[in-house]
Structures are given as C-alpha cells and as structure tokens.
Amino acid sequence: MSRALVTELLRANLPARSLITDPKALKPYETDGLTAIRELPWLVALPETVQQVEAVVRICRSHGVPIVARGAGTGLSGGARPHKDGIVLGLSKLNKILEVDVDNCVARVQPGVRNQAISDASAKHGLYYAPDPSSQIACSIGGNVAENSGGVHCLKYGLTVHNVVGLEVLTVDGNFLELGGKGLDSPGYDLLALLSGSEGMLGIVTEVTVRLLPKPPEKRVILAAFHEVKAAADVVGNIIGHGLIPAGLEMMDRLAIEAAEDYVHAGYPREAAAILLCELDGIEAEVESNVTFVLRLLEDGGAYDVRVAVEPEEQALFWLGRKAAFPAMGRISPDYYCMDGTIPRTRLSEVLESIEQLSRHYGLRVANVFHAGDGNLHPLILYDANQPGQLERTEEMGGKILELCVAVGGSVTGEHGVGVEKLDQMCSQFSAAELDQFHRLKEAFDPELLLNPGKAIPSLSRCSEIGGMHIHGGKLPFPHIERF
Amino acid sequence: MSRALVTELLRANLPARSLITDPKALKPYETDGLTAIRELPWLVALPETVQQVEAVVRICRSHGVPIVARGAGTGLSGGARPHKDGIVLGLSKLNKILEVDVDNCVARVQPGVRNQAISDASAKHGLYYAPDPSSQIACSIGGNVAENSGGVHCLKYGLTVHNVVGLEVLTVDGNFLELGGKGLDSPGYDLLALLSGSEGMLGIVTEVTVRLLPKPPEKRVILAAFHEVKAAADVVGNIIGHGLIPAGLEMMDRLAIEAAEDYVHAGYPREAAAILLCELDGIEAEVESNVTFVLRLLEDGGAYDVRVAVEPEEQALFWLGRKAAFPAMGRISPDYYCMDGTIPRTRLSEVLESIEQLSRHYGLRVANVFHAGDGNLHPLILYDANQPGQLERTEEMGGKILELCVAVGGSVTGEHGVGVEKLDQMCSQFSAAELDQFHRLKEAFDPELLLNPGKAIPSLSRCSEIGGMHIHGGKLPFPHIERF
Numbered sequence: 001m002s003r004a005l006v007t008e009l010l011r012a013n014l015p016a017r018s019l020i021t022d023p024k025a026l027k028p029y030e031t032d033g034l035t036a037i038r039e040l041p042w043l044v045a046l047p048e049t050v051q052q053v054e055a056v057v058r059i060c061r062s063h064g065v066p067i068v069a070r071g072a073g074t075g076l077s078g079g080a081r082p083h084k085d086g087i088v089l090g091l092s093k094l095n096k097i098l099e100v101d102v103d104n105c106v107a108r109v110q111p112g113v114r115n116q117a118i119s120d121a122s123a124k125h126g127l128y129y130a131p132d133p134s135s136q137i138a139c140s141i142g143g144n145v146a147e148n149s150g151g152v153h154c155l156k157y158g159l160t161v162h163n164v165v166g167l168e169v170l171t172v173d174g175n176f177l178e179l180g181g182k183g184l185d186s187p188g189y190d191l192l193a194l195l196s197g198s199e200g201m202l203g204i205v206t207e208v209t210v211r212l213l214p215k216p217p218e219k220r221v222i223l224a225a226f227h228e229v230k231a232a233a234d235v236v237g238n239i240i241g242h243g244l245i246p247a248g249l250e251m252m253d254r255l256a257i258e259a260a261e262d263y264v265h266a267g268y269p270r271e272a273a274a275i276l277l278c279e280l281d282g283i284e285a286e287v288e289s290n291v292t293f294v295l296r297l298l299e300d301g302g303a304y305d306v307r308v309a310v311e312p313e314e315q316a317l318f319w320l321g322r323k324a325a326f327p328a329m330g331r332i333s334p335d336y337y338c339m340d341g342t343i344p345r346t347r348l349s350e351v352l353e354s355i356e357q358l359s360r361h362y363g364l365r366v367a368n369v370f371h372a373g374d375g376n377l378h379p380l381i382l383y384d385a386n387q388p389g390q391l392e393r394t395e396e397m398g399g400k401i402l403e404l405c406v407a408v409g410g411s412v413t414g415e416h417g418v419g420v421e422k423l424d425q426m427c428s429q430f431s432a433a434e435l436d437q438f439h440r441l442k443e444a445f446d447p448e449l450l451l452n453p454g455k456a457i458p459s460l461s462r463c464s465e466i467g468g469m470h471i472h473g474g475k476l477p478f479p480h481i482e483r484f
Numbered sequence: 485m486s487r488a489l490v491t492e493l494l495r496a497n498l499p500a501r502s503l504i505t506d507p508k509a510l511k512p513y514e515t516d517g518l519t520a521i522r523e524l525p526w527l528v529a530l531p532e533t534v535q536q537v538e539a540v541v542r543i544c545r546s547h548g549v550p551i552v553a554r555g556a557g558t559g560l561s562g563g564a565r566p567h568k569d570g571i572v573l574g575l576s577k578l579n580k581i582l583e584v585d586v587d588n589c590v591a592r593v594q595p596g597v598r599n600q601a602i603s604d605a606s607a608k609h610g611l612y613y614a615p616d617p618s619s620q621i622a623c624s625i626g627g628n629v630a631e632n633s634g635g636v637h638c639l640k641y642g643l644t645v646h647n648v649v650g651l652e653v654l655t656v657d658g659n660f661l662e663l664g665g666k667g668l669d670s671p672g673y674d675l676l677a678l679l680s681g682s683e684g685m686l687g688i689v690t691e692v693t694v695r696l697l698p699k700p701p702e703k704r705v706i707l708a709a710f711h712e713v714k715a716a717a718d719v720v721g722n723i724i725g726h727g728l729i730p731a732g733l734e735m736m737d738r739l740a741i742e743a744a745e746d747y748v749h750a751g752y753p754r755e756a757a758a759i760l761l762c763e764l765d766g767i768e769a770e771v772e773s774n775v776t777f778v779l780r781l782l783e784d785g786g787a788y789d790v791r792v793a794v795e796p797e798e799q800a801l802f803w804l805g806r807k808a809a810f811p812a813m814g815r816i817s818p819d820y821y822c823m824d825g826t827i828p829r830t831r832l833s834e835v836l837e838s839i840e841q842l843s844r845h846y847g848l849r850v851a852n853v854f855h856a857g858d859g860n861l862h863p864l865i866l867y868d869a870n871q872p873g874q875l876e877r878t879e880e881m882g883g884k885i886l887e888l889c890v891a892v893g894g895s896v897t898g899e900h901g902v903g904v905e906k907l908d909q910m911c912s913q914f915s916a917a918e919l920d921q922f923h924r925l926k927e928a929f930d931p932e933l934l935l936n937p938g939k940a941i942p943s944l945s946r947c948s949e950i951g952g953m954h955i956h957g958g959k960l961p962f963p964h965i966e967r968f
Contacts, residue, residue, distance in 0.1 A: 103725060103830040126727075148674075161674065162646070175917030182828040187897045187910060188922050188941060189686075190632075190645065193677030202673075214727025241587060243610075243698025285769030344666040346587040413671045422671065429671060433659030437929070438672050444928035445921070457672060 003042060006063050006087075010045060013055035018093070020044040029070070029088050033135075034078040034421055036337075036391070041068070041082035046090040050170075050206050056089055057204060058174055060450060067172075068452050069200035071112065071143025074135040076338060077419030079147060079199045079455060086453075089204065091142050097121050098207070104182045106165060108209045111142025115149075118210060127212035130157035133415070134323065142205050148197030150415030152248040152279075152322075155373040157213065159415065161196035166209030169195055169202075172446045177203065194441075199417055200452040202445040216281035219247065220291050221315040224298045225272035225305040229253060232274035233349035235301035236372045239278070240345060242297070244290060248279040249373030253352075255332075256325050256367040256380070263328035266321030269305050276303075276372065277322055279315075325369040326380070333365070333382035337394050340416040341405035345375040354404055355379055362397040364390075376414030377405070403428050418456045426456075427463035435460055487526060490547050490571075494529060497539035502577070504528040513554070513572050517619075518562040518905055520821075520875070525552070525566035530574045534654075534690050540573055541688060542658055544934060551656075552936050553684035555596065555627025558619040560822060561903030563631060563683045563939060570937075573688065575626050581605050582691070588666045590649060592693045595626025599633075602694060611696035614641035617899070618807065626689050632681030634899030636732040636763075636806075639857040641697065643899065645680035650693030653679055653686075656930045661687065678925075683901055684936040686929040700765035703731065704775050705799040708787040709756035713737055716758035717833035719785035720856045723762070724829060726781070728774060732763040733857030737836075739816075740809050740851040740864070747812035750805030753789050760787075760856065761806055763799075809853040810864070817849070817866035821878050824900040825889035829859040838888055839863055846881040848874070860898035861889070887912050902940045910940075911947035919944055 010019055020026055021043050030038045047053045060067050066086030073080055082088050094110035097117065101107065102125045107118055115136040119128040132151035133139055139149070144160045145167065157163065166180040169191075180192040195202055226232040232251055239249065252260065253274050261268045268275060276298075280290045291308060298306050309315040329336040343351050352368065355377075359366040370378040379401055383394040402412040402425040412418070412425040426435070438457045442449070494503055504510055505527050514522045531537045544551050550570030557564055566572050578594040581601065585591065586609045591602055599620040603612040616635035617623055623633070628644045629651065641647065650664040653675075664676040679686055710716040716735055723733065736744065737758050745752045752759060760782075764774045775792060782790050793799040813820040827835050836852065839861075843850040854862040863885055867878040886896040886909040896902070896909040910919070922941045926933070 103721065104828050105725070105727075161677070171917070171921065173917075175915075175921070177918050177921060178915070181895065182893050186895050187681075187902045187906065187913060188918070189682055189925055190674075190677045190680060191921070191925075193645070193674045196674060197671075198673055237587065241589070243589075283770060283773050285773050286767060289767050289769050344588050409666050411665065411670050418671045426671060431659075431662075433655070433657075434661050434672070437655065437659070437661060437675070440928040441673055441675075441925065444924040 006059060006065055007043060009059045010043070010056065013059070014045060014047060014052050018046045018048060018052065020046070029073070029082060029090070032070070032073045032075040032078060032080040034076055034081070034419065037078045037081055037420055039082045039084055041086065041088045044088040044090055046093050048093045050094070053089070053091070053094070053170060053204060053206060054174065057170055057172060060087065061172055061174070061448070064448065064450065066450050066453050069146070069204055071140035071146065072114070072138050074139040075143060075147055075419065076340065076416040077147070077413070077421040079417050079419035079452070081420055083453060092140065094206070100125065101182070102127070105212045106182055106209050107212055108166070108207065109141055111205045111208060112140050115139050115141055115144055122212050126215055128215055129163065129210050130213050131160050131163050134326065141208050141210065145196055145205050145208060146198065146200050147417035148415070150371070150376065152250060152371065154415070155249055155371065156245045156247045161193055163211050164192065164196060164208060165211050167192055167195055167205055168207035170204040170206050172203070172448070172450055176206070180209070182209070197417065199419065199456045201442060201456055202451065216247070218284045218287045219279060219281040219315065220287055221309040221318045222278040222280070222291065222294060222298070223307045223309070223318050224276045224278070224303040225269040226274045226276070226303055227272070228302070229274045229352055230349040231302040232276050233352060233372070235276065235297055235303065236348060237345050238297050238301060239294060240373060242293070244293060246278050246294070246373060247281040248277065249371070250277040250322055251275070251368070251370055251372035252322065252325060253368040255365060256369045259328040259332050259367065260321040260325045263331055264320050264324040266317050268321050272305070277318060322369065329367060329380050329382065334384040334386065335382070337381045337383065337398055339377065339379045339381065339398050339401050340414050341377050341402050341410060341412055342414040343375045343377065343405050343408050343410035347408040348372065348375065351377070351404060351408060355401060358397055358400055362393050364394060364397055371414070375410065399425060420455060423458040423462065424466055426458050427466060432460055432463070435463065486547070490543060490549055491527060493543045494527070494540065497543065498529060498531060498536050502530045502532060502536065504530070513557070513566060513574070516554070516557045516559040516562060516564040518560055518565070518903065521562045521565055521904055523566045523568055525570065525572045528572040528574055530577050532577045534578070537573070537575070537578070537654060537688060537690060538658065541654055541656060544571065545656055545658065545932070548932065548934065550934050550937050553630070553688055555624035555630065556598070556622050558623040559627060559631055559903065560824065560900040561631070561897070561905040563901050563903035563936070565904055567937060576624065578690070584609065585666070586611070589696045590666055590693050591696055592691065593625055595689045595692060596624050599623050599625055599628055606696050610699050612699055613647065613694050614697050615644050615647050618810065625692050625694065629680055629689050629692060630682065630684050631901035632899070634855070634860065636734060636855065638899070639733055639855065640729045640731045645677055647695050648676070648680060648692060649695050651676055651679055651689055652691035654688040654690050656687070656932070656934055660690070664693070666693070681901065683903065683940045685926060685940055686935065700731070702768045702771045703763060703765035703799070704771055705793040705802045706762040706764070706775065706778060706782070707752070707791045707793070707802050708760045708762070708782045709753040709789040710758045710760070710787055711756070712786070713758045713836055714833040715786040716760050717836060717856070719760065719781055719787070720832060721829050722781050722785060723778060724857060726777070728777060730762050730778070730857060731765040732761065733855070734761040734806055735759070735852070735854055735856035736806065736809060737852040739849060740853045743812040743816050743851065744805040744809045747815055748804050748808040750801050752805050756789070761802060806853065813851060813864050813866060818868040818870065821865045821867065821882055823861065823863045823865065823882050823885050824898050825861050825886050825894060825896055826898040827859045827861065827889050827892050827894035831892040832856065832859065835861070835888060835892060839885060842881055842884055846877050848878060848881055855898070859894065883909060904939060907942040907946065908950055910942050911950060916944055916947070919947065
C-alpha cells in the first residue's frame with residue numbers, strides 16, 4: 001500500500017478541508033474518550049456527503065487500507081482508537097436531520113447528528129429521543145449505534161438497539177444495505193440489531209432512523225439516603241421486583257456523594273453511605289400512585305432521609321450531583337478510570353462488597369456511581385498516573401471487577417462497548433466456539449478485515465496466551481470470587 | 485449419503501420411540517400450519533435430551549443430511565416444511581421448565597415448552613410471558629424464537645426478540661453458544677437478536693431464557709363500531725400518535741365481524757363497517773385516565789357504538805369474537821389464505837382501500853382481522869381449492885398484497901416469518917446486495933447449508949428469474965400501487 005497514492009486518490013475525491021494529514025492537526029484524533037490508549041493515524045478523512053464516504057471506502061478497499069470510523073470521539077472503550085496503518089473516517093460532518101416524521105414518530109438523520117440535537121429538533125412536536133448517554137450533548141447517533149449506548153433512562157426506555165428502527169449501512173464492498181424501516185419487524189436475518197453495538201466492524205452507518213417518544217407529561221424525582229449500601233441495593237431489587245420500572249434508578253456511594261456535593265452543592269446528605277435517585281414519569285395519576293408505592297418501599301427498606309422533587313428546578317438540582325459525579329472525581333484524584341459492567345440486579349450488594357474488598361487489596365479508592373436499576377455498574381477507580389505502577393494496578397483491578405461481573409452471571413460491558421479496553425475480558429466472557437463464531441460473522445461482512453481491525457473481539461491466540469480464562473456467565477459457584 | 489447408515493447411527497444414539505420412519509406415522513410432519521405446501525420427510529427424530537439433539541446434529545453433519553428443526557408445527561409460512569432429502573428434528577419432547585427466577589423476573593426453559601405453559605408456571609408469582617401468538621396454547625417457545633412471533637399484545641410489549649434475554653444454541657459444527665443472559669446488554673455481536681427470527685437456519689436453539697412481566701393489576705377492553713373503515717383506521721393513528729400505546733389495538737372489517745358473530749355470538753354490531761378492540765392495562769389510575777382519553781378520540785373520530793368492558797367475563801366475550809375470527813372463516817368459505825404483512829400505520833386506510841380494489845379485480849372476497857396498532861395486516865383471502873384456478877389466483881393476489889406493503893414502506897412479514905411462503909416477495913423487499921449479505925451470513929454459521937436449506941432467503945438466481953422486482957421500502961411514489 002502506498003500512502004502517497006492513497007492520499008492522492010482521496011484528494012481527488014474529497015475537498016481539501018476534508019482531509020487532515022498534518023501531524024499537529026492529527027493529534028486530537030489519536031484517542032477517543034479512553035485517553036490512556038493512543039495511536040496517531042496517518043490521515044483523517046472528514047467527508048461531507050455520503051458519496052464522499054463511498055469514495056473513501058472504495059479507495060481504502062482497493063488499496064487494503066484499514067478504516068476506523070469515528071463519530072464524536074466520546075467513546076470510553078477505545079472503539080475509535082486509530083489503526084497505525086489506517087485512516088480515520090470521521091462522520092461528524094454528516095450532520096443533517098433529514099426528516100422528523102411526526103405521524104410515524106420517527107426521525108431520519110445522518111450519523112454525525114448529535115444525540116441531543118434529535119430531541120431538540122423533535123421538541124416542538126412534543127417528542128424526544130429516549131437514550132441519553134452522559135455525553136449526549138456531544139456524542140453522535142452514529143457512535144451511539146456503534147456502541148449500543150445507554151444512559152440513565154435506558155432502564156425504562158431501552159438501549160440504542162431498542163430505539164433505532166432503521167439503518168442505511170455501507171459495506172466495505174461498496175454496497176448500501178437498507179435495514180429495518182418505519183414498519184414493525186422486518187424479514188430476513190436481523191442485521192439491524194446485529195449492526196447495533198458492532199463497533200464499526202461490519203459496515204459504515206450512513207443513515208439512522210430512530211423512534212421518537214412523546215414527552216411524558218409529568219415526572220417526579222425522589223432522593224433517598226441510606227446508612228448502609230446493602231439497604232439501598234435491596235430497595236432497588238424490591239422496586240423492580242414489584243414490577244415497577246422507574247424512568248431512572250441511580251445509586252451513588254459515599255465517596256461519590258462527597259465529591260459531587262463539594263463540586264456542585266446539590267444538597268446531597270454528605271453523611272449517607274449511599275443515596276438512590278429514582279425518577280418516575282408518565283401521566284399524573286400514574287406518577288402519583290407510583291411515588292406513593294416507592295416511598296413505602298423506601299421507608300420499609302430503611303431510608304432515613306427521603307425527598308420528592310416536584311418542581312423542574314429542584315429535579316434538575318437532584319440530577320446535577322449525579323451528572324457532575326464523574327468530573328467531580330477530577331477534584332479528589334489526579335486520574336480516574338471509569339469501569340462499565342453489568343450484573344443481575346439480585347447480586348448488587350454482594351458485588352459492591354467484593355469491589356470494596358478489591359479496593360482494599362489493591363490500595364486504590366473506588367467511587368460507585370451507577371445505573372442500579374438495570375445492574376449496570378460504573379466503579380470509578382481513583383489513581384495517580386504519576387505514581388509508578390498505579391496505572392498498571394488500576395488496570396489489573398479493573399479487569400478483576402469485570403471478571404467478577406461475568407462470574408456472577410453478568411457481562412463485561414453495559415453501555416460503553418468493548419473497543420480495545422476489554423479485549424482480554426472478552427476471553428472470560430466467551431468460549432472459543434463463541435469467539436470463533438464472532439470472527440466468522442465478521443468475515444461474512446469484511447473478509448479482508450479492513451473495518452476497525454483488532455477491536456471488540458479478541459483473537460483466539462490472544463485468549464489462549466492469557467490462559468484458559470473462560471468463566472461462563474453465572475454457571476460458576478459464587479465462591480469463585482473469594483479468591484480476589 | 486446412505487439413508488440406511490444414517491438411520492442406523494441415529495438408532496444407536498436415540499431411543500426407538502424417538503425415531504419415526506413409518507410413512508403413515510410421518511404423515512403429520514409433512515406440513516406445518518401452511519398446509520398448502522407439503523413434503524414427506526424420510527425420518528423424524530424426536531430427541532428427549534440435549535445430548536440426543538447433539539448426536540442428531542453430529543450424525544447429520546457427518547453425512548451431509550439436511551436438518552429441518554420443528555417446534556409444535558403451528559407456523560404459518562412453511563418454515564418447518566420438511567426437506568425431501570433431510571430429516572425433521574422435532575424439539576417437542578424438550579419441554580422442561582428449568583427455572584422460574586422470580587428475583588430477576590426471567591424463566592429458563594427448553595425449546596419445546598409451550599408459550600402458554602411459561603405464563604402458567606409463572607402465574608403463582610404474579611408474572612407472565614407477554615408475547616401471545618393466537619396459537620399460544622399449542623406453539624412452542626423455540627418456534628416463537630425461530631419466527632420472532634408476535635401477537636395481540638406485542639404492540640405494547642414487543643415481539644419475541646424483545647422478550648428473550650438469553651439463548652443456548654447448538655451450531656451445526658456441534659458447538660454450544662451461550663448468548664445473552666440475565667444481565668443487561670452483552671458484548672460482542674448481537675447474536676441473540678440475530679438468531680431470533682432466523683427460522684432454524686443458523687443453529688438449533690436448545691434453551692431459552694425469557695423475560696417475565698408482572699401481571700397488570702387492571703385492564704379494560706373497549707369495543708367501538710364505525711360506519712366507515714377509514715374512520716376506524718384514522719382513530720388508530722390518532723391514539724398512537726398521541727403517545728398512548730394500548731396493550732392491544734385490533735381491527736376487524738364487516739366480513740370478519742359477520743362471520744365471527746355468526747360463529748360465537750360475541751355481541752358485535754353486525755351492521756358496522758369496522759370495529760376496533762382496544763385493551764388498556766396498568767395500575768387503576770392510569771387505566772382510568774387512558775380510557776377517558778381513548779373514549780374522547782373515538783367520539784371525535786366518529787365511532788357510533790362504544791362499549792367498555794370492566795368485568796373479566798365481558799372482556800373475554802369482546803375478545804372471543806376476535807380470537808374466533810380465523811376459524812369462523814371456515815364457516816363462510818371452503819378455504820382461506822391468511823396473509824401477514826406490515827405497513828406504516830399512517831398508510832392504513834389507503835392500503836385497505838387498495839386491498840378492496842385487488843379483491844374486486846381478482847373476484848375473491850377478503851376479510852380483514854388484524855393488529856391495527858402496529859400496522860400488522862392479516863388479510864384473509866377466501867377461496868375454494870376445488871374450483872380450478874382459484875388457489876393460483878389467491879396466491880397471486882396474496883403476493884400483490886405483500887408487494888403493496890413493501891411499496892408503502894412496510895415489509896412482507898409481521899410475525900409469521902418468510903419460510904417458503906414469501907420467498908418471491910423477499911425479492912421485492914431486498915436488493916441483490918442485501919440478499920447476498922444474508923447468504924454470506926448464513927455461510928458463516930452453516931457453510932454446508934444443512935440447516936433448513938432453501939427457506940427464508942431466496943437465491944439471487946430465483947429473484948432474477950422472476951424479474952427485477954426490487955421496490956425498496958417506501959422510496960417509490962405511492963402511485964405505483966395504482967396499477968393493481
């Protein structure tokens with residue numbers, strides 16, 4: 001492959017402003033939100049039309065150049081980390097909202113459209129797009145599809161895959177696939193779901209049709225404080241176990257509460273061992289009845305300080321602390337590493353206890369801020385990259401947390417994807433046969449392995465190098481985790 | 485392939501009662517619910533354990549014998565029609581409910597468990613399994629997964645794919661894949677969704693974990709009669725357009741109303757051009773508020789006879805006519821052909837009008853009984869197979885209806901699958917590139933094409949034989965349908 005030739009071909013097909021080759025200008029593209037892992041690409045293409053995307057893919061295919069698709073670069077697992085011999089295909093300039101179809105409650109948008117922009121464009125019709133990753137102001141819908149992103153409200157409204165009804169996908173062969181659409185269901189194999197969360201490895205998403213929901217007329221946010229983490233975790237299980245699915249059900253532990261409170265003064269009870277934030281939405285009668293029900297479970301479950309926010313300003317304040325929790329970590333620690341794993345909700349309190357044990361073992365503080373309702377943990381490991389060995393210890397401990405998630409029947413990712421971050425843990429999650437099936441599927445889309453190579457699915461040889469780690473979901477007895 | 489040798493090997497691995505070779509005993513297996521298309525298999529295997537399933541697959545793979553998996557045989561698109569050189573692998577004896585996990589609201593079951601049996605086993609915990617195909621008393625969960633089955637309540641609660649959280653799948657290579665599980669999301673490519681609706685062509689499902697829902701404490705069923713079909717269709721759009729998703733929203737036209745009424749005396753208004761049945765469920769306050777809202781829309785939309793069933797007996801009576809509508813056709817016509825296609829809800833009244841035109845053109849009566857809320861049509865074409873040419877005219881007209889669905893942006897199946905019935909219409913639904921991608925994906929799972937070969941995805945040569953039919957979803961101007 002001649003870089004000079006490929007560059008020349010790209011210049012012939014794209015405007016000059018759409019190609020970045022200057023090393024200084026390339027710098028911002030060397031990493032996504034997982035900043036610990038960097039690689040400088042040799043070229044970034046930022047096409048402005050689907051035809052230009054097509055040209056980039058055609059040229060790269062002809063010359064065997066790896067392509068790493070990139071949305072807004074907010075991903076947290078390194079899914080958009082460049083390939084050293086490849087180009088980055090940035091889709092941020094494909095940012096048109098093509099249609100807001102009010103009658104069918106869908107919006108058709110280009111992949112570079114920001115998540116929040118879809119809700120903004122639909123607001124005048126009383127509609128919105130439900131999945132809300134923390135980065136929703138910045139992240140793009142194309143990136144959301146690639147990582148099957150979640151957010152606070154995914155407990156009730158589902159992940160990205162549940163809210164996307166159609167995709168237009170460009171294959172590495174240069175074909176456009178139209179998947180799904182405005183009707184219910186679709187015949188043939190479910191490529192729409194398959195592409196969701198495929199981390200740019202099966203095709204390039206060039207158009208997305210999302211479901212829009214009517215804005216719930218009423219909502220309440222409940223804040224409840226507990227003296228014990230276990231009590232809070234048990235109430236979470238009780239609420240869901242009674243069949244009530246709140247719009248959001250979040251948990252924060254003491255370290256997270258203190259850091260957030262110091263930072264934004266949301267009025268959180270600093271002395272609490274844990275707080276729950278529970279949002280209930282719907283029509284008025286439904287919300288009122290659900291609030292009453294949740295308040296009773298909170299009381300029975302030992303909550304000692306319970307507040308209900310009715311006014312939008314107060315609700316926003318309750319959420320402010322939660323939303324500020326990640327940046328707040330930067331004030332109490334030079335660095336932090338945000339983990340992402342899921343567990344069956346019923347194992348919540350024992351897993352939090354095991355994380356606490358790991359924290360003591362590795363001598364690293366952990367703050368927990370997470371989507372408790374759907375068992376999606378986000379332990380934040382606090383460390384100092386300038387202290388020799390701390391980053392390595394942090395990564396090792398992070399790996400142990402993910403293996404713990406698998407051991408209790410959960411998974412190594414909830415909403416951040418695998419990227420490069422969790423390749424090793426995929427060896428614990430899946431058997432050789434399962435990984436092999438993944439690779440065969442990849443080859444059915446991309447036989448030359450040009451699309452985001454080396455991500456998401458580890459090679460079998462990598463897994464065997466790190467040893468026979470496969471500990472299949474939930475089938476091992478829990479005592480397994482005692483060895484941590 | 486030597487049939488004698490394969491039979492001998494199967495006898496060595498399965499009990500005698502699990503093998504059927506006698507032609508008379510094979511007869512019931514020559515067709516599924518699509519009785520117009522028949523083929524006698526040369527052997528039916530009915531394994532009683534997963535190990536026996538494994539043995540059947542191993543033996544068939546070694547000797548190149550096609551395998552057609554079969555659940556309860558209630559499918560309506562011929563997905564379980566036998567292959568003339570293959571065996572039928574019936575999974576009906578794998579019918580154990582392995583676990584009802586109340587805390588995590590899931591049930592783990594074998595593939596031959598009947599849909600209704602899951603709800604029965606969960607009832608004592610106040611839980612149930614939501615998708616409810618008309619055949620739910622008989623159909624198996626494995627078959628539901630294979631066809632991604634729907635039902636009346638899928639409008640609110642989703643199709644099978646939305647209610648299955650885990651699968652154990654045996655590949656043709658003899659490997660077990662564990663897909664999904666009790667936690668939220670799963671890393672790697674979404675094979676769980678991919679297997680749903682794959683019609684037994686990618687692997688054999690040996691275990692299914694389904695989500696259970698708490699039974700809604702209250703429900704109401706509204707019956708509303710209209711003098712015009714268009715008015716009823718418009719109200720359907722209005723209800724959903726206002727963001728209210730009923731548990732069920734069904735429509736029947738005059739011919740269906742009369743036939744059902746004559747059969748079961750549900751008290752339907754015989755003179756109505758169309759009736760709507762709308763079920764609202766949830767907590768009491770929510771249900772009451774939603775009933776008031778729907779009643780207002782019905783009144784504004786011109787309903788002339790509106791009744792609300794509060795008591796379970798009266799609700800059952802309202803539903804009885806709907807449920808009896810299909811068998812009732814047998815009383816007014818020697819034969820009927822049940823179609824299944826979806827359209828965007830907003831095109832409902834114009835599509836019904838076009839079906840009426842087709843009915844006149846072909847001289848065949850059509851009764852419409854369908855899931856109006858999600859745009860899933862079930863036109864029932866009435867014909868007499870003993871009249872020369874009627875079956876052919878019926879099939880031709882059915883094909884036109886499906887192409888009409890595609891032309892307005894819908895699809896050729898809502899919940900019955902493609903099987904052998906809709907192979908030709910798949911040529912209209914998908915482009916050559918899309919079909920090619922499907923075939924490559926199939927080969928990534930089953931390179932020898934032994935699993936249910938020839939179903940669901942037409943060959944490219946078949947499509948080119950029947951001409952360049954591809955009319956991509958919703959992209960053609962609607963005048964296209966004028967030519968019918």
